[in-house]
Amino acid sequence: MSILITGGAGFIGSHTAVELINCSEKIVIVDNLTNSNMQTIDNIKRITGAEFPFYEYDCCCKKDMTKIFKQNDIESVIHFAGLKAVGESVEQPLKYYENNLQSTLLLCEVMEENDCNRLVFSSSATVYGSPKTVPIKENFPLSATNPYGSTKLMIERILSDICISNPRFSVAALRYFNPIGAHKSAIIGELPNGIPNNLMPYITQVAAGKLKCLNVFGNDYDTHDGTGVRDYIHVVDLAKGHIKALDYAKNHSGYETFNLGTGTGYSVLDIVHAFEKTNKVKIPYKIVDRRPGDIAICYADITKSKKILSWQAELGLEDMCKSSWEFTKKAFNN
Numbered sequence: 001m002s003i004l005i006t007g008g009a010g011f012i013g014s015h016t017a018v019e020l021i022n023c024s025e026k027i028v029i030v031d032n033l034t035n036s037n038m039q040t041i042d043n044i045k046r047i048t049g050a051e052f053p054f055y056e057y058d059c060c061c062k063k064d065m066t067k068i069f070k071q072n073d074i075e076s077v078i079h080f081a082g083l084k085a086v087g088e089s090v091e092q093p094l095k096y097y098e099n100n101l102q103s104t105l106l107l108c109e110v111m112e113e114n115d116c117n118r119l120v121f122s123s124s125a126t127v128y129g130s131p132k133t134v135p136i137k138e139n140f141p142l143s144a145t146n147p148y149g150s151t152k153l154m155i156e157r158i159l160s161d162i163c164i165s166n167p168r169f170s171v172a173a174l175r176y177f178n179p180i181g182a183h184k185s186a187i188i189g190e191l192p193n194g195i196p197n198n199l200m201p202y203i204t205q206v207a208a209g210k211l212k213c214l215n216v217f218g219n220d221y222d223t224h225d226g227t228g229v230r231d232y233i234h235v236v237d238l239a240k241g242h243i244k245a246l247d248y249a250k251n252h253s254g255y256e257t258f259n260l261g262t263g264t265g266y267s268v269l270d271i272v273h274a275f276e277k278t279n280k281v282k283i284p285y286k287i288v289d290r291r292p293g294d295i296a297i298c299y300a301d302i303t304k305s306k307k308i309l310s311w312q313a314e315l316g317l318e319d320m321c322k323s324s325w326e327f328t329k330k331a332f333n334n
């Protein structure tokens with residue numbers, strides 16, 4: 001019996017693949033490599049010493065997805081595959097609706113046809129829109145502020161409807177906060193194409209001398225130092241959360257949502273200073289206007305994940321800053 005990982009060559013999928021193999025699970029990866037590359041698949045094998053089937057297929061192709069289920073005994077699926085750039089989703093909404101929705105609809109169809117009833121889905125804290133208060137609980141009101149967020153909201157709704165229609169179906173929708181960091185081997189991590197949109201990849205590229213200076217988007221928010229506060233979580237902790245969620249899905253049917261964050265908020269300047277202190281590098285920065293669509297503060301209430309999944313993040317900000325930098329240094333030297 002194998003676990004199918006869609007989008008397993010990506011940032012979070014690759015780390016989850018390593019953790020699953022470390023727990024002696026058999027895996028199969030499907031990824032069309034639209035935002036990743038074959039090297040990551042080889043690196044997962046290098047880290048774990050394991051062999052596993054990899055399919056360079058698009059999850060939007062039913063014929064190919066069916067082939068994977070026919071060739072492997074798939075008991076559960078972790079569905080990471082999706083496009084995730086918020087700004088691009090505003091410019092090209094159709095691309096996002098088509099890819100993210102179509103891949104999920106087809107996956108669920110193929111799962112039902114092959115009597116596979118367990119799914120862990122990559123949702124996002126973006127489904128909380130602009131929360132009125134923090135920490136954010138799973139039962140807070142949901143809304144979307146961009147097409148990317150809308151795809152996550154719509155998919156959550158679809159999955160919840162499938163669970164109502166099919167009482168054997170089990171879905172854990174995991175709402176990630178801000179994943180950063182990299183594996184301790186420093187050979188898998190996050191290296192976005194072009195100029196990074198997210199804070200940590202931007203900082204590491206400034207540290208590497210690829211970019212001159214970090215633009216800090218606003219210092220007039222109602223936070224301890226005026227800069228935006230987020231719940232940064234180490235990607236390895238996040239990966240381990242998926243294993244707990246799979247266990248949960250094995251023992252329960254129906255639809256459930258879980259926050260995966262640390263429960264602690266750090267500001268942009270907290271991150272800059274922690275990165276400088278941990279890695280002994282200077283990060284030049286300047287304060288610029290707020291980025292449209294950003295909220296002041298976002299961090300998770302993790303009571304539910306702690307209680308029901310018995311999961312909690314273990315790695316702190318220093319580990320996140322150190323591993324992000326070690327990975328980026330290595331990636332740029334290769």
Ligand code: NAD
Pocket residue numbers: 006007008009010011012013030031032033034035036057058059060079080081082083084099103122123124125176177178179
């Ligand atoms: P990523 O881009 O590194 O990984 C996604 C992978 O999916 C990529 O390897 C890409 O090639 C693949 N993919 C995309 N569309 C595909 C398709 N149609 N068929 C096959 N493969 C396809 O992103 P990530 O950071 O690892 O994110 C994984 C998931 O988690 C995504 O669904 C994302 O929306 C969600 N998420 C990410 C974050 C974050 O900050 N990284 C936060 C919340 C939620």
Ligand code: WQD
Pocket residue numbers: 084086123124125126177178179197198199200202214215216217218227228229230268291294
């Ligand atoms: C973090 C903080 C910025 C870059 C995004 C998506 C969200 C989720 C995670 C997928 C904010 C500030 C950033 C920079 C800065 N992804 N910043 N200068 O916006 O919390 O969340 O990624 O689901 O949906 O919206 O993350 O890393 O972009 O920003 O000052 O160059 O850093 O204003 O306060 P965000 P981020």
